[in-house]
Amino acid sequence: MNSPISIVSAIDFNDEPIPLENLHATAQSLLEEHGYVQVVNIPDGFDYIRFGRRLGSFVPNYGGAVVGNVRPEPGMDDVYHAGNHQPLTPHTEGYDFKHLPPRYIMLWCVVPAEGDGGETTLALTQPWIDALDDTSREHLLKTVYAWKTTEGIQRQGLDLRTEHPILEDTGSGRIVRFSCNNLLHENDVIATTLQHDWQSRYQSDSVWVRYAQNDILLWDNWRVLHARNAFQDSRRHLRRLQISASGGLQGRAR
């Protein structure tokens, strides 16, 4: 378990709100450096949509809602699903989208979980990709794998199936797609090793982000894995935006 170091405060040392443009510039700079940023000390009434829109265009969540909810849903604790109390294994978002996965994921906390658990955890993939041998990296760039959506989303009637490589180089940067349970392959030794190794590295390298009410957590979904620790408090409630790289003030990629 590591504590996050990429944190920006929405109020300054005089308890005055930082102008949105300045707050966004600092957040963007930290996001580029670390792959994620947590925004803390956010006053009630903060305009999350205005903040998120500066990064790019919004991508609808499953079911079409532009602002999604992440909170326990009745009768869903027996499947792998964001809308329950269970842990989520490390993954990227949008491997089940036909085209590009969302570039950024932005969560904000409406009600934090009381008691243990409920942290969102994050880890950068770049050092792990650098540690791969050339043969494995080429294999992950060239091999097109089958992917499925989560059990929870399937239960809600969306049986998404896609085909993508795990690593994809685009004109806007490298995309990493990853799942411990929704990447479909048989006896692909390099993919099996990757899934095992990255889960193991995630245990030691990930940062654990615990939310206070109103906090934002924003990360680059093309190069960062995320997961969730289990929790007990059924009132835990996050809201969620998926943001494409295009259309914002800074659509540039790394």
Ligand SMILES: [Fe+2]
């Ligand atoms: Fe997720």
